[in-house]
Amino acid sequence: MTYRSVEAILEQQDADLGAAEAHGIATGMLCVEIRADAENWLRELIDDEQQLIDEDKALLHGVFEKTRVLLENQNEDFAFDLLMPEDDDPLDEQVEALRCWCQGFLFGVGYAQTGSDWPGDTAEVMRDMIELTKIDTDVGDEDDENALVELREYVRAAVFTVRDQFAELGQSQPH
Structure with a gap:
C-alpha cells in the first residue's frame, strides 16, 4: 500500500483528491462502520470507476481492505x-x-455518521481534526518536522478513539 501508487491512480482518473485524502475518507468510513463498502468509497473518489483498469481497482480495494483489517486488529500491534x-x-x-x-x-x-450526536470523546476529536485542516503548510525547520511527527501520532491515536467510541455504540461491530 504505497502513497505514490494510489496518488498515480487518482491523478490518472482526474480525481479531485489525492491519496492522503482518499485514505482519510476510507478510515473515517470504517471507524463509524467497520463493514463499510469499498465500492461506496470508490464512487466518492472517482467519477466513473468503470474506467479503472482491473489492476488499479484491485490496488484501491486492497488499500481499503487493509485499512479495515488494521483498524479491526488495533490492539495487536498498532500497525x-x-x-x-x-x-x-x-x-x-x-x-x-x-x-x-x-x-x-x-x-x-x-x-x-449522519446523526448529530457524537459518542464520547468523538466531538473533541472532530474539532481537533477540523483545526488540523487549517494547518499552515509553510514549514521547513527541524521543529516543524518534530511537530509533524507528533501530529501524525496524535491523529493515529485519535482514529482509534473515534473507532472505539462507535464500536461501544455497537454501530461498528460485525454482527
Whole structure:
C-alpha cells in the first residue's frame, strides 16, 4: 500500500483528491462502520470507476481492505498508519498531505455518521481534526518536522478513539 501508487491512480482518473485524502475518507468510513463498502468509497473518489483498469481497482480495494483489517486488529500491534508521503519527501508536502488526510477523515466520518450526536470523546476529536485542516503548510525547520511527527501520532491515536467510541455504540461491530 504505497502513497505514490494510489496518488498515480487518482491523478490518472482526474480525481479531485489525492491519496492522503482518499485514505482519510476510507478510515473515517470504517471507524463509524467497520463493514463499510469499498465500492461506496470508490464512487466518492472517482467519477466513473468503470474506467479503472482491473489492476488499479484491485490496488484501491486492497488499500481499503487493509485499512479495515488494521483498524479491526488495533490492539495487536498498532500497525495502522496514515497513507502519507515518505519521510524524506519535502516537509511542506507531508504537512499538506496531513491536512488533506484530516479533511478526508472528517468527510468519511460524516459520510457514514449522519446523526448529530457524537459518542464520547468523538466531538473533541472532530474539532481537533477540523483545526488540523487549517494547518499552515509553510514549514521547513527541524521543529516543524518534530511537530509533524507528533501530529501524525496524535491523529493515529485519535482514529482509534473515534473507532472505539462507535464500536461501544455497537454501530461498528460485525454482527
